Amino acid sequence: MADELLYDCIIIGAGPGGLQAAIYLGRYNRTVLLLDRGGGRTSHARHIENFLTQKAISGKEIIDLGMEQARSFNVVIEKGLVTNVEKHEHFEVYVDKKKYGARFVIVSSGATDNLPQIENIHKFFGNSFFTCIDCDGYRTMDKKLVVIGNSLHTVHLALAMKEMYTGDITLILYTLSVPAVYIEELSENGVRLVNGRPKRLLGEERLEAVELGDGSIIECEVIMSNFGYKLNASFLSNLSLKKDTDNFKYLTNRHFESSCDGLYIVGPLSGNDQAIIAAGEGALVAIELKKRLLEQ
Numbered sequence: 001m002a003d004e005l006l007y008d009c010i011i012i013g014a015g016p017g018g019l020q021a022a023i024y025l026g027r028y029n030r031t032v033l034l035l036d037r038g039g040g041r042t043s044h045a046r047h048i049e050n051f052l053t054q055k056a057i058s059g060k061e062i063i064d065l066g067m068e069q070a071r072s073f074n075v076v077i078e079k080g081l082v083t084n085v086e087k088h089e090h091f092e093v094y095v096d097k098k099k100y101g102a103r104f105v106i107v108s109s110g111a112t113d114n115l116p117q118i119e120n121i122h123k124f125f126g127n128s129f130f131t132c133i134d135c136d137g138y139r140t141m142d143k144k145l146v147v148i149g150n151s152l153h154t155v156h157l158a159l160a161m162k163e164m165y166t167g168d169i170t171l172i173l174y175t176l177s178v179p180a181v182y183i184e185e186l187s188e189n190g191v192r193l194v195n196g197r198p199k200r201l202l203g204e205e206r207l208e209a210v211e212l213g214d215g216s217i218i219e220c221e222v223i224m225s226n227f228g229y230k231l232n233a234s235f236l237s238n239l240s241l242k243k244d245t246d247n248f249k250y251l252t253n254r255h256f257e258s259s260c261d262g263l264y265i266v267g268p269l270s271g272n273d274q275a276i277i278a279a280g281e282g283a284l285v286a287i288e289l290k291k292r293l294l295e296q
């Protein structure tokens, strides 16, 4: 074992979920190891405006402050990519060949956006290229918006954006042929429909347009992309955890405990993808673990 200590809890992922759990458990004077590979979703959020008391804060700032706060309560934070979790007498968590032991594990490893292959996307991601209506819908207010995707869900998203934020919307669908009833509804709502594949984002300081594969150019100030996300959870594959009917998210009980006794899952892996919700779930799990550790 890399570290002979049997931790009370190992937390995988230092986003809002993992950090909030770490702060609670640290303040219960429990031994906590927080493992994080770096560069998660929250670090890409340039403006978080819906976190209580924070008019505007970057995700990176939340993480930096959270790490400092967790360390002040003696949480051990190590950088590393968790590759496997096993359960024997206790949990074994692997960072490559290094093995760490714990009584309980909290998984808060988040998700990764499915970003379409478009030139310059990273220049505008989080600034004018968005992927989440709850996070950044408000930032598109009264702007020239392009919605891109390839499902009926994308059509619903375009109509929702029209109702809540802006009247100037072009919906670009890659290949989906839209049922007539939706074409009518889009037209009634003044949403322009284009079929095509975005190739490049144009603009220096600010986003100005999207260029399609056929060379046509659609002016826009903001883009809402709708290709979903994948869960950062490959390291859980040996535990055969129960998932939902879509075989996507992990099933947990009201304390966020998975089908494996002692392994808890918070954030988008089991539910919502919002920073404040992940943090709340982290706190709830920590309170539950306080009780279970006392019982042990």
Ligand SMILES: Cc1cc2nc3c(=O)[nH]c(=O)nc-3n(C[C@H](O)[C@H](O)[C@H](O)COP(=O)(O)OP(=O)(O)OC[C@H]3O[C@@H](n4cnc5c(N)ncnc54)[C@H](O)[C@@H]3O)c2cc1C
Residues within 6 Å of the ligand: 012, 013, 014, 015, 016, 017, 018, 035, 036, 037, 038, 039, 040, 041, 042, 043, 044, 045, 046, 047, 048, 049, 050, 059, 080, 081, 082, 083, 108, 109, 110, 111, 113, 125, 126, 130, 131, 132, 134, 135, 136, 232, 233, 235, 266, 267, 268, 272, 273, 274, 275, 276, 277, 278
């Ligand atoms: C552009 C953008 C804007 C956003 N804006 C907002 C907003 O305004 N408001 C809001 O509430 N939410 C916003 N979000 C969503 C918010 O970031 C997520 O809700 C939040 O990330 C969920 O927190 P989490 O702790 O579950 O996961 P994350 O923040 O994703 O943290 C997970 C951590 O686990 C690490 N990790 C993953 N796999 C491993 C592994 N195998 N080993 C070790 N570490 C691992 C990751 O690197 C990461 O550091 C935004 C997201 C994006 C991308």
